[in-house]
Structures are given as C-alpha cells and as structure tokens.
Amino acid sequence: MARTQGSHSAHTGPKVRTAAERLFARHGYAAVSMRQIAAEVGVQVGALYVYTPDKQSLLFEMMKSHLEGLIAALPQVSGEPLKRLEAFTRFHVRYHLDRPEPVFIAYMELRNLNAENFSVIEALRGKYEAFLETILRQGVEAGDMSVEDSKVATLAIIAMLTGITTWFRDDGRLTRAEVEEIYWDMVRRMVGA
Amino acid sequence: MARTQGSHSAHTGPKVRTAAERLFARHGYAAVSMRQIAAEVGVQVGALYVYTPDKQSLLFEMMKSHLEGLIAALPQVSGEPLKRLEAFTRFHVRYHLDRPEPVFIAYMELRNLNAENFSVIEALRGKYEAFLETILRQGVEAGDMSVEDSKVATLAIIAMLTGITTWFRDDGRLTRAEVEEIYWDMVRRMVGA
C-alpha cells in the first residue's frame, strides 16, 4: 500500500495517549485543551481526531486501561492470608510509585467521566478492592488477623498506600524499598497481626 | 444611608462563597464557570465581581479559610501522647465529615492555585501536619508508641482518615460514631499502642 503523505501513525497514536496522560496529570482534565495536547505531540489539532473520537474518550480509555492493567498484575500468591496481604501491599506500593500519572488521574478525574463511563470505572475499582477485602476476610476467619470491618479496613489501607504517590520523590529522604518496608509494617499492625 | 436599588449585599456575599464551594467540589474548579456560579446564586455574572476580584481568589480564599479554621479548631488537650492522638483522630474524622466540600477542594484543587497562593496553602497544610507529627514524636520518646518514621506515619494517618470523606454517606451502613471508633482503633494499632 502506498505511503500516505506525511504519515506517522505508528508513532502518533501512542504519543497522543502519553501526551494527554502527562498533561491531564499535571493540570487536570478540564484545564487541558485539545490544542495543548496537539502541541505536546507535535501535530495540529485536527490530527488528534484520527486517534480519538473526542476528549472524553481519551480520559476514559486511559483510566480503563490503567485499572485493567492494575487488576491483571495483582499478585496471585497462594498460602496464608498474611503472606498474601504482604504481597498485595508491596505490589500496590511498587505499581503505584512506578505509574504516578495514570494513578493520579484515576483518583482525581472520576467526576469528569460521563455517567456511563463512570460506572465502568467504578466497577473496575470495586474489583480491585474486592481482592484486598477477600484477603482480610480470610485472615480473620483463619484467626491470623483482627479486623473490625473488612470493607472499611480495605478502603483505609488503599487510601493510606495510594497517598504515598502525593509526596514520594525519588531524590527524597527515603528509597522505594524503605517506604515499602515502613508501609508494610503499618499495614501489618493495622490488621492486628 | 440610603438603600441602593436592588441591594442584597448582606445575603449575596456569603451566597457567592457557598455556591462556588458547592460547584467546585462537585465539578472541579476548572470545569465551573463564573456564569454557573452566578446562576446558582441567582444574579448575573457582573455582580460576582463585587465580591471577588477574580475566580482564582474565590478558590484561594475558600481553601485558606478552611485550613485556618481547621488549625484553629485543633484539640488543645494536655496529657499523655496517646490521649492526644486519640483526640486528634476523633477531631479529624468529625471535622472532615462535617465539611465534605471544602475538604474535597483543599485536597483536589492544589494544582489550580497560582504559585504564590500555592505556597501559602502548603504552609498551612504543613502546620496542620506538624501538630500530628509532634504527638507521634512525643509518644515515641515517652515509650508509649512505636513509630518507625514519624513524618511518614503522619502522612499515612492523615491520608487514611481523610479518605473517609470519599465513601462515607450519612444514610450508609455505618454511623459517624462507628466510623470514628473503627478508625481510632486502626490508628492506635498503627502506632503500636
């Protein structure tokens, strides 16, 4: 097939996505214009609409694929609940510290999704939370953990762990490994182990 | 003094503030227009500028007064660190559950502040965090608590407690008192008491 004049599609598609991700994370979805995204990619506005039907889809797709990737990467460790809780905790910290931009967007831009897209994202989030809640329930059943309310504990642990992304800096006082250790220690205590 | 034609200033001032607060909390600062705020208040756009020089000041003032109120309300309990930690925890939960809108704004809209305003807000936030960190340090010194890193533990506790506002509903499964109890229990364990 003859090459279309000025074609760069193989590169441009992913670039649109990453440019939007960086800009949404930094300035917020509502504050970023399609023109800014185009400038970041190095094309004119019109070209963006080859890769996305509209701005809303750009946001939805990046949140959806982030959450799907997160769920797919959940550690499928077998064994005692406490071991699985440790694996989950270390996984969550690492995965989130490695992807600050989609993480930030997934937590900040929920209200900029339309109703239909919102329910899809909420379902994915619920699936992720259910994974942790199951561990906590089984830990309590097995007598390894002491948790008053497994749903609340789930949300508390996730909020605590995700909060790391708001202050952690690679050139800061603590290494990722140290942070991971400190948080695992706090989670372990929280569940009464 | 003669009454100005159509004057409603005594009511309009506060209404602008609360309307902006409600709209910013629901849709985000960048997504809300001055026209929407005016409609919510029940005036025309031009009238808003009697009460604020611009949209940015509206955001800054509401964040500033929220944080100043929060700091002023901190529980000045004397006694053992553990007692003071409990007072802080219960205070934080109650104060935040009572003011979901300014709380949400103060955590979500930091990036929409200009540089100068941002540094003012960050300083206030630091002051609030320092209050908790001092309690933890003193608890460790007194041998009542076991905390690996007081700064990290401070941020973890605040993230965990503030996260409640994202899911708590008054018509939900748990009462405020129950939530307060569950979280105090988790905090207590986290600090190794």
Add this chain to the structure above:
DNA sequence: GTCTATACGTGGATAGAC
C-alpha cells in the same frame, strides 16, 4: 448592588485540501 451589553480570547470539533 445589580443589570445589560459587550470585548475578546479560547474551547471542542469538523470540512476539505494535499
């Protein structure tokens, strides 16, 4: 203090040329 009218920039999105 509030209104109407308006200036002027920028927003998302599309059409048609190359």
Add this chain to the structure above:
DNA sequence: GTCTATCCACGTATAGAC
C-alpha cells in the same frame, strides 16, 4: 495521516446604565 481554515459556543472580565 496531517494540515489549514473555520464554525460556533462558551470562557473571564469590564463598562456604563439604573
């Protein structure tokens, strides 16, 4: 696939009448 040009709605903010 990309560009230029354009549509038209909506954004913040101000001026001047009442």
